[in-house]
Amino acid sequence: MLGEPAKHISERALTVWKIRGIITSGLSLLIYVTISVVIFIFHWPKWIIIPLVLLWIVETYFIIFFNPKLRWKIWRYEVREQEIEIQHGLWIVTKTLVPMIRVQHVDTTQGPLLKKYHLASVKISTAATVHEIPALEDVEAEELRHVISNLARVADEDV
Structure with a gap:
């Protein structure tokens, strides 16, 4: 067996992937805000907004900070x-x-x-x-x- 390939992609990929993560996070924030507005309009339980906010925070951390570093380490x-x-x-x-x-x-x-x-x-x-x-x-x-x-x-x- 040959083992792992030796070459990594550029470290600047991290910056590009973080920017893409910020864009994706912004789009998902728009979706969550829209859902929150619908919750208010239809008088649904307001507690649903708290899990949405927590989900957005976790998602944002993952796609901006965690995923790019891990992706860079793995790509060879x-x-x-x-x-x-x-x-x-x-x-x-x-x-x-x-x-x-x-x-x-x-x-x-x-x-x-x-x-x-x-x-x-x-x-x-x-x-x-x-x-x-x-x-x-x-x-x-x-x-x-x-x-x-x-x-x-x-x-x-x-x-």
Whole structure:
């Protein structure tokens, strides 16, 4: 057995994931406020609001502080001559080996948040699916795209 992949994604992913958590938390706050207004309009028991507030606080802590750190620690990848290994997941750990011979093309993508923090994701396409390595440094993502592309071309020529 090979063990865990050696490379981590960028630490700046933490900031991006925290910002996404803040946005998600704000949206869930709107939902909880709407539910609270409905409770007042229909004269339902007011005590229901207390569990909603507690639920929002726990949810906010989890998605802004706890989840990004844990997600960053778990995400790993490694590119070898014959394969790409990707590992992620907390409760269900997914370890994926993508043979170079199966790689059809490699893309880098950047949304507004990733672009602001000079990060990019690498997407590796095979005939069956697309595998993603998220939040790498711009330069590292571009280099990785070229390395995988070259290795896939060599693997294809060997067949």
